[in-house]
Amino acid sequence: MTALGAALAAHSVVKRFGAVTALDGVSMHAAPGETVALVGESGSGKTTLLRCFNALTVPDAGRVTVDDTDVAGADPVALRRRIGYVQQDGGLLPHWTVQRNVELVPRLRAMPDAAARAAEALDLVGLDAARFGARWPRDLSGGQRQRVAIARALAAHPDAVLLDEPFGALDAITRGELREAFAALRARLRLTTVIVTHDLSEAVALADRVVVLHGGRVEQNAAPRDLLAAPATDYVRTLLARAGVRP
Amino acid sequence: MTLLALLFALAVQTGDSAVARPVVVASKPFGESYVLAEMFAQILEARGMTVDRRLGLGATQIAFTALRAGAIDVYPEYTGTGLVAILHETPTGDRAQVYREVAAQFRARWDARWLPPLGFENTYAIAVRRATADSLHLRTLTDLARAAPDLRAGLTPDFIGRDDGLPGLARAYGMHFAAVRALLPAVKYQALAAGGVDVIDGYSTDGLIARYDLVVLRDDRDFFPPYEAAPLASGALARRNPAAIAALSELAGRLDATTMRRLNERVEVTGEPAATVAHDELRALGLVDQHAAHAAPASAGRGSFAAYLWSRRATLGAETARHVLLVAISLLVAILIAVPLGLVLERAPRAAEGVIRVVGLLQTVPGIALLAFMLPLLGIGVVPALVALTLYALLPIVRNTYTGVRDADPSATAAARALGMTPRQVLLQVRLPLAAPVMFAGIRTAGVIAVGTATLAAFIGAGGLGDPIVAGLALNDTRMVLSGAIPAALLALATDAVLALAERLAAPEGLG
Numbered sequence: 001m002t003a004l005g006a007a008l009a010a011h012s013v014v015k016r017f018g019a020v021t022a023l024d025g026v027s028m029h030a031a032p033g034e035t036v037a038l039v040g041e042s043g044s045g046k047t048t049l050l051r052c053f054n055a056l057t058v059p060d061a062g063r064v065t066v067d068d069t070d071v072a073g074a075d076p077v078a079l080r081r082r083i084g085y086v087q088q089d090g091g092l093l094p095h096w097t098v099q100r101n102v103e104l105v106p107r108l109r110a111m112p113d114a115a116a117r118a119a120e121a122l123d124l125v126g127l128d129a130a131r132f133g134a135r136w137p138r139d140l141s142g143g144q145r146q147r148v149a150i151a152r153a154l155a156a157h158p159d160a161v162l163l164d165e166p167f168g169a170l171d172a173i174t175r176g177e178l179r180e181a182f183a184a185l186r187a188r189l190r191l192t193t194v195i196v197t198h199d200l201s202e203a204v205a206l207a208d209r210v211v212v213l214h215g216g217r218v219e220q221n222a223a224p225r226d227l228l229a230a231p232a233t234d235y236v237r238t239l240l241a242r243a244g245v246r247p
Numbered sequence: 248m249t250l251l252a253l254l255f256a257l258a259v260q261t262g263d264s265a266v267a268r269p270v271v272v273a274s275k276p277f278g279e280s281y282v283l284a285e286m287f288a289q290i291l292e293a294r295g296m297t298v299d300r301r302l303g304l305g306a307t308q309i310a311f312t313a314l315r316a317g318a319i320d321v322y323p324e325y326t327g328t329g330l331v332a333i334l335h336e337t338p339t340g341d342r343a344q345v346y347r348e349v350a351a352q353f354r355a356r357w358d359a360r361w362l363p364p365l366g367f368e369n370t371y372a373i374a375v376r377r378a379t380a381d382s383l384h385l386r387t388l389t390d391l392a393r394a395a396p397d398l399r400a401g402l403t404p405d406f407i408g409r410d411d412g413l414p415g416l417a418r419a420y421g422m423h424f425a426a427v428r429a430l431l432p433a434v435k436y437q438a439l440a441a442g443g444v445d446v447i448d449g450y451s452t453d454g455l456i457a458r459y460d461l462v463v464l465r466d467d468r469d470f471f472p473p474y475e476a477a478p479l480a481s482g483a484l485a486r487r488n489p490a491a492i493a494a495l496s497e498l499a500g501r502l503d504a505t506t507m508r509r510l511n512e513r514v515e516v517t518g519e520p521a522a523t524v525a526h527d528e529l530r531a532l533g534l535v536d537q538h539a540a541h542a543a544p545a546s547a548g549r550g551s552f553a554a555y556l557w558s559r560r561a562t563l564g565a566e567t568a569r570h571v572l573l574v575a576i577s578l579l580v581a582i583l584i585a586v587p588l589g590l591v592l593e594r595a596p597r598a599a600e601g602v603i604r605v606v607g608l609l610q611t612v613p614g615i616a617l618l619a620f621m622l623p624l625l626g627i628g629v630v631p632a633l634v635a636l637t638l639y640a641l642l643p644i645v646r647n648t649y650t651g652v653r654d655a656d657p658s659a660t661a662a663a664r665a666l667g668m669t670p671r672q673v674l675l676q677v678r679l680p681l682a683a684p685v686m687f688a689g690i691r692t693a694g695v696i697a698v699g700t701a702t703l704a705a706f707i708g709a710g711g712l713g714d715p716i717v718a719g720l721a722l723n724d725t726r727m728v729l730s731g732a733i734p735a736a737l738l739a740l741a742t743d744a745v746l747a748l749a750e751r752l753a754a755p756e757g758l759g
Contacts, residue, residue, distance in 0.1 A: 056665055081667030091662025095680050095755030108667050136757035152666070 005192035006067045006082075006159035007032050008053055013062035015048055015216075022048040023059070024216035030160070030209075033190040037203035039239070040213035046196045049213070050162050053194065054083045066159065081109050084153030084161035088168045090145045092137040098122070098148050099133035105156035114155075121155035122148070124188075126181055143174035147181070160192040167202070182206060200243035204228065212236050269297040270484065270491050273322040273708065275310050276303040276721040277432045278514045278521070279369065279452060279476075279507065283323035285525035287478060287495055293535040294494040303717040304627065305706035306405055307332050308619060311479075313708070315357050318626040320484040321495065325369060326361070327474035329353065331411035338411050338472035342368070345473050358482035362492065363499030364475040367507050371406070371471050372449040372456065372463040373416075379445055380462035387467040391446065392420040401430040401444030411472060412448070419470040431720060436461075452504055454512030455723070476502075501532050515723045555726050563715075567734055570711035573629070573704055574697045574742065577636035581693060585641045586686065589648025590674070599649055606642045614639070614703040622707070632701070632709035639700050640693035647689025651682030680755045687750035694746045698739040702731070712738070 009029035015022045022045045030036040038046040051057035052064045055076035064071040071079065084105070092101050102121055106114035119129035125147040137145060146166060153161050166182075167175045183206060186193065197203050203210045204224040212219040212227075212235075220232040228245065231237040270291050274284035281302055288298040301319055304310045311333055313319045329349040331338050340348065346364060353359040375385055375398075383394045391398075406412035407429055416422045424446065430438055435447045436455040449456055449463070456463060478495045485492050510528055513519045529535045556563065592599035609617075617635050625631035655678040663677045664670075705713030712735040719727030 054665060077667050077669055079667075080665060085662070085665040087658065087662055087665065089658045091658045091665075093659045093663065093677055094656060095677075095757045097757070104663075104668075105666050108672075138757060149662075 005032050007065075008036075008160055008192060008194060009065045010049060010052060011063040011065075013049065013052060013059045013064060015045075015052070015057060015059050021216050023052075023062075025062070026213070026216065026218055027062075028211050028218060028221055030192050030194055032192055034209065035186055035193040035195065035207045037207035037210045038194060038196045038213060039198070039200050039203045039210055041198060043215075044213040045216040046198075046213050047164055050164055050194055050196045053160070053162055054080045054085060056080075081105055081156065082159045084156075084158040086146070086149045086153045086161070086163040086166045088165040090137075090149035092145055092148060092152075094137050096137075097133065098127075098135050098137070098140070099129065101137070101148060102152045102155050104152055105158070109156055111156065117155045117157070118151070121151035124154060124185060125151045127151065141174075142170050143178055146170065146178060150182075150185075154189075154191075158191070160194070163193065163195040165196055165198070168197070179206060200239050201245045204245055212239065268487070269299040270321065270488060271299045271301055271319045273301040273304050273310055273313065273319040275306060275322070276706070276717050277450075278454070278722050279450065279511050280323050281521040281718070281721060282510050282514055282525050282528075283365070283476065283478075285521045286498065286529055287321060287323070289522070289525055289529055290494050290497060290534055291491055293529070294490060296488070296491060296494070301627070301708035303705060303714065303721055304708055305615060305619065309622060309627070309707060312619075312622040313627040314359060314479065314481050316622065316626040317481060317483055318628060318708070319481075320491070321362075321478050321480040323365075323476055324361075324479035325474035325476055326364070327370070327411060327472035329361070329479070330472055331415075332405075332409050335410065338415070338470070340472070342473040342475055346475060346477075353479070354482070360480045360482060360485050360492070362478040362480055362495050364477040365498055365502045366500040367452065367476060367502050367504040368474050369450050369452045369476055369504075369507070370466075370474045371412075372451040372453065373446060373466075374439070374449045374456060374461040374463050375446050376439060376442075377460050377462050380464075385462070385464060387465045388416070388420050388422070388470070389467050391464050392422040395422045395424045395446075398424055398445040399426040399428065399443075400424040400446040401428045401435050401438045402448045403432055403435065404429045406448045411470075415470060419468055434720075436723075452507040452511055454508060454510075454515040457508075457512070458516050476507075497534055501534075502528075518722075518724055521722060552726060552729070556730055559715075559730055563730060563734065566710065566712050566714055566731070567738065569709075570698070570701055570713075570735070570738060573632055573636060573701045573709065573711055574694065574738075577633050577701075578640055578690070578694050578697055580633070580637045581640035581644055582690060584637070585644035585689075586648050588641075589645045589686075590652060592645070592649045593652045596653070603642075603646055603649065606645055609638050610642050614700055615706055618703065618707050627707040627709070629704075629709045631707055632704035632711075636697050636700055636704070640697050643689040643692040643696070644686070645689075647685050647692075648682065651685030651689075652678045654685075655679075655681035681758070683753040683755065684750060684758065687746070687753045691743060691746035691750055694742045695739050698735065698742050702735055 007029065011027050013023050013026045026049055038049055040046045048057055052059055053066065055071055099118055102118035103114040106117045111117060122129040122132060127144065127147055140148065150166065167178050170178065179202065195206060207224065209223055210227050211221045214235050220227060220236050231240055272284050272288045274280035284302055288300055291298050304313060307328055310322050314322065326345045326349050327338065330336050330345055334349065334352055346361065350361040353361060373388060373391065379385065385391055385394060402413060407427060428444060436459055438444050439447045440459045480492065510524050513524045514521050592602055614635065618631060621631045621634060625634060660673060660677055663673045701711050702713035702716055704711050705717040712731040715727045715731030719725065719731065
């Protein structure tokens with residue numbers, strides 16, 4: 001697992017929902033192997049931007065690319081099978097065992113070693129496949145469920161992985177544990193990752209670069225160190241203060 | 248839809264292809280009609296013909312439509328009923344005039360034949376308790392009209408709507424009751440005797456008038472037309488089987504009102520089987536010989552309920568099997584229609600609510616009315632019953648499929664799509680399995696409703712456990728009613744249990 005994965009990029013992306021402009025000309029990119037955090041309050045457009053990368057959202061204007069492929073011209077089903085996705089509540093299929101859930105994408109891609117890949121992915125997130133594979137999602141704790149969801153996103157060795165508030169629904173202790181596990185995984189895999197969070201301290205702790213969104217526009221796009229040292233706008237400064245993160 | 252068409256084709260085919268076709272004898276659902284139909288059937292059998300009995304058909308409308316449609320060949324009818332309820336003419340004229348009128352009109356308009364009258368009239372008998380008659384000095388309908396605003400009437404639904412019934416009485420006598428309740432023939436005498444109502448519409452030949460010591464009020468303005476009883480046969484029977492017409496004509500003028508009242512009393516009061524009573528009378532008239540004795544169940548009328556059920560076991564088994572078949576086929580067809588429909592609606596949410604409301608509207612049409620609407624199209628028997636039962640079963644299945652799939656774990660559905668499942672894979676592998684328990688709950692509801700509704704199938708000659716219920720109500724035979732109602736209730740419980748098991752098996756393991 002040393003592949004760096006794809007480069008993701010958004011160029012002047014605009015997305016409107018009725019009268020509301022969710023994305024107002026956003027540009028950003030994630031280099032191969034880089035972890036980028038999209039940070040903002042609800043309504044900032046961060047989740048909308050994330051969903052542009054696997055074609056769950058189709059932009060009204062601008063371009064979204066995965067490597068050099070324009071997402072608009074790609075087959076969305078094939079694209080999604082190459083890009084891991086973790087949503088806030090995990091979204092495990094309740095009628096499938098843990099093992100079957102994690103085998104989902106390898107099987108969709110007709111990989112012959114789906115079971116082995118699932119076991120490997122479970123191992124990566126710290127769950128023993130022999131112990132957890134046969135369990136039902138309802139028998140897991142919230143933290144275990146999110147681990148399985150992450151394992152499911154990684155099992156097919158995707159080109160990139162998208163995470164939408166992956167730790168948002170967990171209690172503080174579990175969230176801390178999962179952040180640590182995520183940091184370890186990130187160091188080990190060096191896989192292109194975009195993670196959405198409303199928590200600036202989480203973004204600073206987990207990402208190589210932080211993109212702060214406000215009202216559908218980019219407020220600042222910088223490495224955590226630079227962000228802390230030189231907040232570009234009053235808004236970023238307020239956000240830093242509120243998160244209790246100080247330069 | 249294909250299956251329905253197939254069933255329909257089958258039914259039509261069996262209707263046409265039979266070479267030595269039996270004579271289909273029907274009756275309306277009251278005691279006298281059963282006795283007369285049995286006499287028709289037995290005299291035909293005694294003359295070497297095979298007979299198919301369809302006794303207890305809904306009411307005048309259903310029986311006559313069935314005759315016109317060729318689904319039945321002959322049933323006992325009354326000239327006055329033909330004149331007013333079917334021809335919608337004003338009730339006028341004497342016996343002979345009315346008979347000539349209906350005979351000519353029915354032949355010209357519907358190719359139906361009024362065979363020679365049986366010899367008695369059975370007119371409406373507006374009856375009150377003797378105490379009521381005495382205290383209010385009631386002798387005639389004119390007297391009754393005067394007292395009517397203080398009296399509650401319990402009338403058969405037929406009578407409430409017919410021109411020669413309540414509407415006509417209101418015009419002719421200015422009769423307006425304080426309250427009018429619709430009562431089935433089977434219960435109106437008990438209701439009157441128990442004081443639940445004060446006035447009922449009886450038949451002049453009813454066996455129960457004497458038993459309850461009722462006073463029949465005289466029609467002093469000659470409002471009711473003559474109601475001469477006669478076999479009403481189809482023209483097709485007359486052409487196909489002149490011997491049947493000849494045999495039925497042997498009954499001409501052989502029954503007077505006293506005889507008929509005595510026969511009705513044996514059935515309605517003593518509880519003897521209509522077949523036995525009919526046979527005894529045919530023998531007394533010398534129309535059938537002793538050896539052709541109709542085998543009446545020996546234990547009928549006496550013994551425990553268990554023994555009674557045991558004596559009826561063969562019939563009961565056949566009725567139950569027919570009932571199960573009606574429910575199973577209609578439920579299966581309903582599933583084949585409703586599940587795809589529910590899935591289509593889920594993709595077209597804008598149309599969904601409207602369509603579900605229309606399907607729901609079907610549910611509000613009373614069973615007997617739905618069956619009556621379909622008579623001209625589908626005739627009587629199994630096919631219209633299956634169509635009606637299928638229509639009733641649609642709503643719970645469509646609604647539960649639609650909402651079950653629509654509301655299936657939104658988070659799991661979103662994740663499945665986001666990870667690269669095609670819409671088809673999301674439907675088949677995620678939404679349908681997750682919706683299965685809700686869908687099966689709908690099928691279970693539909694199944695239990697179908698078992699209950701299928702008892703109405705007896706009104707259109709489709710058989711099943713409704714047969715003893717309808718016949719028992721008509722013949723005032725509680726045990727016969729129970730012999731249908733109890734198995735029907737047990738069948739509903741069994742259906743619920745079986746479908747509950749299916750529901751559990753269908754539920755994906757990880758749920759709950």
